[in-house]
Amino acid sequence: MATSWQQNLETAQKTALLQDGKRKVHYTFNDGKEMVEEYDAKTNELVLRKWKELGAFGNAKPWQIEVGEVLGLSHTEKEIGLMESLNNPVVVRRDKLDAFQWRIRNLPYPIDTYNVTIEEKYIVVRTSNKKYFKKLNIPDLDRLNLDLNANLVTFTHANNTLIITYKKPSQLLEFETKLIEKLKSIKAEGDVNQCRQQ
Numbered sequence: 661m662a663t664s665w666q667q668n669l670e671t672a673q674k675t676a677l678l679q680d681g682k683r684k685v686h687y688t689f690n691d692g693k694e695m696v697e698e699y700d701a702k703t704n705e706l707v708l709r710k711w712k713e714l715g716a717f718g719n720a721k722p723w724q725i726e727v728g729e730v731l732g733l734s735h736t737e738k739e740i741g742l743m744e745s746l747n748n749p750v751v752v753r754r755d756k757l758d759a760f761q762w763r764i765r766n767l768p769y770p771i772d773t774y775n776v777t778i779e780e781k782y783i784v785v786r787t788s789n790k791k792y793f794k795k796l797n798i799p800d801l802d803r804l805n806l807d808l809n810a811n812l813v814t815f816t817h818a819n820n821t822l823i824i825t826y827k828k829p830s831q832l833l834e835f836e837t838k839l840i841e842k843l844k845s846i847k848a849e850g851d852v853n854q855c856r857q858q
Contacts, residue, residue: 665803669839676848682707685843698728704840706755726799727753749792756825758833762796764822771817776824778810783824798826806831 672687678701687695698708708728715721723730729752750765764785767774775786781802782795801808812827828836 663804666835674843674846676843676846678848683843683848685846696723699840699843703757705757727755749794751794751796753796758828760798760800760826760828762824764792764794764824766820767792767817767822768820769817771815774815774817774822776813776815778808778813781808783808783813783826785822785824796824800832801829804832804835 668689669687672689672695674688675686677684677686681701683699683701685697685699687697689695692714694712696708696710697706699706706727708730709726710723710728710730711726712723713721747766749767752763752765754761754763762783767787769787769789769791773787773789775788777784777786779795782797785792785794785796787793798808806829808826809829812829813824814827815822815824817823
C-alpha cells in the first residue's frame with residue numbers, strides 16, 4: 661500500500677536535467693512546496709536534497725538543505741555581514757547507497773567521549789564532557805513511517821570529525837530502487853556542458 665509520501669511523489673510535477681555528471685530533479689508539489697534532488701548520474705547516489713516552501717503571506721522562503729551542502733555564504737549572511745564562527749561544530753548529511761551518514765566537523769574530543777543513542781525518532785549525540793549535544797532525524801524514514809533501529813547505527817571519529825552511519829533498512833532500499841527507476845524514465849534535458857562550441 662502506498663504511503664502519502666509515495667502519493668505526493670507520484671502526483672508532483674517533475675522536471676529533470678542532466679548536467680555536470682548529475683541527474684537533477686525538480687519537484688513541485690500540490691501544496692506549493694518545491695524539492696530539488698541531485699543524483700550522481702553514474703552511481704545514483706543522492707548528492708543534494710533541498711526544500712523551498714511559501715511563507716504565511718505567499719512569499720518564498722529560502723531553500724533549506726536536507727542532504728549535502730552548498731558552499732559559500734547564504735543570502736542572509738551576505739546581507740547582514742554576519743556568519744557563525746568557523747570553529748563551531750558543523751553537521752552535514754551525506755547519503756550513501758546503503759546508508760545515511762552525518763559528518764559533524766570541529767569535534768576534537770577522543771572517541772570515548774561520544775555517546776550515540778536512539779531516542780524515539782532521533783539519533784542523539786552527546787559528549788561525556790557536556791560540550792556537545794545534537795538530535796539528528798531521518799525524514800526519509802518518517803515519510804515512510806519506518807522506526808529507527810539502534811542496531812543499524814555506528815560511529816567513528818577522525819580528523820576532528822565525528823562520522824555517524826545509519827544503515828538503510830530493506831524497505832527503504834526497495835523504495836529508493838523503484839524511485840530511481842522512475843526518475844530515469846523522466847525525459848531529461850541533455851548535459852549542457854557536453855555541447856561543443858561551433
